[in-house]
Amino acid sequence: MKNFPPFIMVLLILSFISCKEDEVDTVAEEEARIQAHFDSLDVDVSISESGLYAYPIRAGGVPSAGFVLSISYKIWVLGADSASTSIRSLDTVVVKKNANAIYPIGIDEALSYMKEGEKWGFVLPSYLAYGDHAFPNVLIPAGATMAVELELLDVRSENDILDAEVSAIADYVTDNNLRDTVTYPLNQPEMLANGMVYKRLKAGTGATPQSGQFISVTYEGRFLDGTVFDRAPNASVFEFYLGAGSVIPGFETGVQRMQLQERALIVIPSYLAYRESAVVIPHNITSEVADLEIIPSYASKVPPYTPLVFEIEVIGIN
Template sequence: MKLSSSFLALLILGGLTSCDKFKITTTEEGDRLIIHEKGKSGKTAKEGDFLTFDMVIKSSTDSVLKDSYKDGQPLMMPLQKGQFKGSFESGLAHIGEGDSTTVLVSADSLFTMMNQPFPPGISKGTDLKFTVKMRKVQTQEEFQKEIADKKANEGKYIEDYVNKSLKGAVKTPEGLYYSEKTAGNGATPVKGDTVVVSYVGKFLDGKEFDKSELGQPFSFPVGMGYVIPGWDKALMMMKPGSKRTFVIPSTLAYGEQGAGGVIPPNTPLVFDIELVSVKK
């Protein structure tokens, strides 16, 4: 369940329409852009500014490699200096708030820099297409203020959610809320026991960001730090066969750092969890 913090991991994950009919603009820095739409603000980022955007990555044959729209959550990252000419990061510096732009990135340059072999479906001499819809460009000061406001109001957001969507939920001393759908049987797991779980992870607005694969529950030793603290605490309160919905505050989830551009900082999470079995 742990999410990768590497932005480049996005390349191996799973649209946008073909952009071959659009004109390619090459900047003085060597970035190649296809401009689909210009925003009204014209606000672009400088190195260190924080960006929030939706993105679809496609191969040269239009196979979708990543789609943040399907993931249900925009990506968030500081603008960093590109590590090679024509990099995605360099292209981002030309995309203003509200713009929709495709950045063409040489697969040869990218995978040479990553020191990784070409994955299936990506050939040498081709380009990857990063199509970005820029939602927000913020200075570090603006971003930090937004995060501080969100942190200060997190408790209220959770209470509002519970009162609306999880009435009757129990609150634990650690700050977890839970509602039991199915009572289990047997002993609750203890630290070191191997648990098998099925789950769906959502934000307070109901959008899913993660779930176990159908027919392939997730297995790990509980209480050993393999998952977020809220999960360890939640599972050691459940019995085999139990199904519960948990609301986990950010302090027991991914905290002030967030996770991999998918989970923003100071974000409470909702999990539907089934404890399938426990192995002592």
């Protein structure tokens, strides 16, 4: 170990003490800010082991075994003018709790307090919120303490979700005339037992791909309403090993039915696609959070529990 002159050692010790005091002051300042917030409210506050502050705004509802929640929210930086800096959800947000699919993590914990029909308020210390990340476009600085109000509108199971998706997929087949053999003369759409739909658009040749083979495809990914969320055209061929788990299960299932040079339309329920995906609150920092690799990149494109439509052409099997 290097030996420092005595006066240098004194400076190093003083510097270390100063840094520790700064850390304590930062934590103390955050705690004081939170305490001041609750001093201004006439509510019963509970504090979890992790440090989440929770209080009911509107009680009610009954417990449910379901874990897929429809919520609305309002969120703002604690201490800021909530009237001008708060962000509300524009639409109902669907999330799966206790699945590491909600950011910030404090909101995932907050939802465990709630029953259907209830509204609660929470305060998230910075380490349960966004930590050292800053999002200037929504006026969230680094180290921000966040206040949030959550309303739990509906609770469902994943089976409930799948039942609704099966109906939506059947409507898609009807609304897009996939049974029209004039427009699509090759075959009727196949309704697979797993909830998928397979419709051949252009005939192929040869055998179907086998697990372990290297597959080259072009594709376009759409939602049921026709919105395109991803594509790999001829200039950007997508390649993968079949059976390696590098693509969503429904995509692999569809490709396994196809021949070389075949083009097909494949409709996939969410449980064979991105399932709960990931939700960022507020929603308008989702792309930034994906860029920081806090959530997977696909989550910035595909909302939770979203059936998908892929138009795929197999251009290589090796």
